Amino acid sequence: MALGANLVIAVAKLLGGLFAASPALLSEAAHSVADSLNEIFLLASLKRSKRAPDSKHPFGYGKERYFWSLLAAVGIFVMGGCFSVFQGIEALRSGSSETRTGYVAGLIVLAVALAAEGSSLVRALLQIRGQARQDGRGMREAIRAADDPALRTVLAEDSTACFGVVVAMAGMGLHMITGQVQWEAWASMIIGALLVFVAYQLAKQSRGQIIGEAADPALRQAIREFLEAQPEIDTVTTLLSMRLGTRSTLVAARVDLVPGLDSEEVEEVLVRLKKAVREKWPIADQLFLDVTEASPSDRARARRERRQLDRAVNGEPEQDGAERRPEG
Template identity: 75%
Template sequence: MPEAGAPKNTTEAGVPTEPEERYPEAPEEEHPGEEEPSAEDQRTAVTVLVALAANLVIAVAKVVGGLFAASPALLSEAAHSVADSLNEVFLLASLKRSRRKPDSRHPFGYGKERYFWSLLAAVGIFVMGGCFSFFQGIEAFRSEGSESHTGYLVGLAVLGVALLAEGASLVRALLQVRDAAKAAGRGMLRQLRAGDDPALRTVLAEDSTACLGVVFALVGMALHMVTHQVVYEACASLLIGVLLVYVAYQLAKESRGQLIGEAVDPALRRDIRGFLDGEPEIDAVTTLLTMRMGTRSTLVAARVDLVGGLDSEEVEEVLVRIKQEVTRRWPLADQVFLDVTEATVHDRIRAAGERRHLDAAVAAEAQADRES
């Protein structure tokens, strides 16, 4: 044992030791909060809420009318509306969660949440809408049921109201797409293909298929009423199922591409490359990579060969200035990385080929806009 009066931090031999250091525990990282929603996000939220309200009312009406009329086509449309209602909830969640600010676990932010929830919406359309419609169609083929005259009228009235409600929601979504296309200087078809807002694209796809699905159900029920053959409603259910499966596949395909990592449109890539090529300190841009990180965030990474004669301090100043200028000109390009490299002859040839490819892609899009 240490002698009495010996320092507390000693060994048994009386050799003093370093006092044990006490490191404070690292505080848990507080959530950095959310960014303020943009005006476009607010418009999209209103569009989604309008679609949700319409689908909830229509779903209840279709279920009641379908059970009363014993109509497979109407019940298929009810499943379609239920799926759409659930999907709107997914889209509202995506609008909120994608606004969270970057943190240590997600340094590039949460913008891709929109693509994830849009993928879930596509799965919901496939499972709850498409598969149930196929089930209703097959069951109708097996049955020999017939509807009363009152049942026909109730079913047709419900579908007529549904068509008006879905049409109103579709018109609102189309107006928002038109305004976004006008602001971006694009045609409406190109704006839809660009997929800048997956929530809006999903609502538009849902409303479009809902209107077409209601038309199928109306035709099927009307033919059933005239011929007393349930095969027409069964075929209508199967057509609705095929339509929903196709739309779900297209939406899932778009979301998959954006989740994996998708470049921005060729016109923006060409503009950024042209700006970098025009900087006097840059001799060559050997590689330009872009990736959407969300609806309001884009990663830009470029390998550049600088002109000779710059010292290390000048190189740093040039890179900082160019990054700031890229973000100022294109606010969406908020993540800019420049890698200084020495360009080889092969790099310059490849870069020239990429520029020609971008020019051709931009020209093709412009031609498509003129045709549309």
């Protein structure tokens, strides 16, 4: 839906911008062209990320979404942000003006664009609300989490596009009233600056996910508490996690079992716990349990990690190294 809306809007803005010689409208056209290419990237990511694991990628291709989202952020920066700033600077240098017919045509195109972008934004918000209900989250919390990079990018693009259209309409309107192109030039540069900021935020999030981002703190806390509640486990010395995609998470835990279990009992316990975790949290599909003998320092670190995790779940920022791999 977002792709279809952006393609129609891009053509309309481009024709209107050329007809009206409007820098703000041409900036919006560049914005929509960038958005259209980004939607193609995101559609490719949806298909490629669903490929089955193979010998080269034993954990699957879920991170394809993060890679293509990073390319989308680069597209927003180059094709949207930089071109819009360039258009604004050129308008200030040339001091161009538009005919009244051009103003009217441009404003009509922007009004249609606002309606189309708004409908796409509403569709994205409805999708997020549906996911929030499934996960038992509030709307604001779901938007902040935004685990799906494709949906997150569409939401950022559409909300930015709606704001950009309003800024462009204001710039064209003030240009028409005052006859000063500076209003439209500054509108174009404001749109460009906004796109650069959005591209930076999207690229920052995608970078963290490609490198290897930990799972949601609430999920880590729930799995840790579940393991610690088992009668066969004495201590969970550490619990590591990494998102492998929107539906896949790697979880590796080192556990110290209670004394007195023979090898067969240990094997049965590990198999049962792995099955129980995967059934309770299907997203934790890659689970590894390592049996170890906890030292006093291991137990102290485990208590420290639990406190850090509790703070993260309560909304406090996690400290770097909270899930650092133990030495030895």
